[in-house]
Amino acid sequence: MRFSKQRELIQDIVQRTNSHPTANWIFNKAKKEISNISLGTVYRNLSQLNKDGVINIFYDDNIARYDWNTVAHDHLKCNKCGKIIDIKLHNRELKKEVLKQYKFEAENIEITISGICENHMNFKEK
Template identity: 35%
Template sequence: MEIHIENVGEYLKNSGIKPSYQRIRIFQYLVENRNHPTVDMIYKALCAEIPTLSKTTVYNTLNLFIEKKIVNVIVIEENETRYDSVMDVHGHFKCEKCGKIFDIDIDNEHLKDNRLKEFEIKEQHYYFKGICKDCANK
């Protein structure tokens, strides 16, 4: 589940987004780090490089990315919103000890249900919680 983008500015432009420096760096952060970050995590990672960056700018930029369908929202815990640049259908596993979120491949063919044929599905979410292998081995 990797995303490869040669030119982030062009990618944003093709998605209907004006590619400002802040928008480019926020999207690059999502693609390069794959850590399913919160607004705070993105802000802390980029504020030294971009002194004019605010949490409001990060939040508004992420909402624009969601609106343009280039970023997904992940809400596993009610009080924690995270963001993901992988748009393919996949699941997430959150470790209860270290808090990391891992991507999980999901086989859509096994999830088809005849009872859903008459419904228009707009979102799919698959979440698992437990202890990751690194924490289990400690």
């Protein structure tokens, strides 16, 4: 794989946000630097970067989101504001349980918890 300023820019954009952006968001950001960059280039490089383990992809409902955090982790999604929060749950026990009970060898565990985030709770004891 050889250098391209487009790929470098795309990688930078993903790595400089915590917002789990979509391809389109990244595309719009990128256009500010390279005005004629193509959406196809964005998609191609995002999947390339993912294959190389530089960035992570996950799906929120039915659209792809990209994440600089390549360590396996989980997500909290607020039903009020749509915000997605990264968390790390310890799922060693889950793997064991699944292997024992279902004879299933877990490779990847993805936990998405939807609910209400701190800022949008009906403040009780807060």
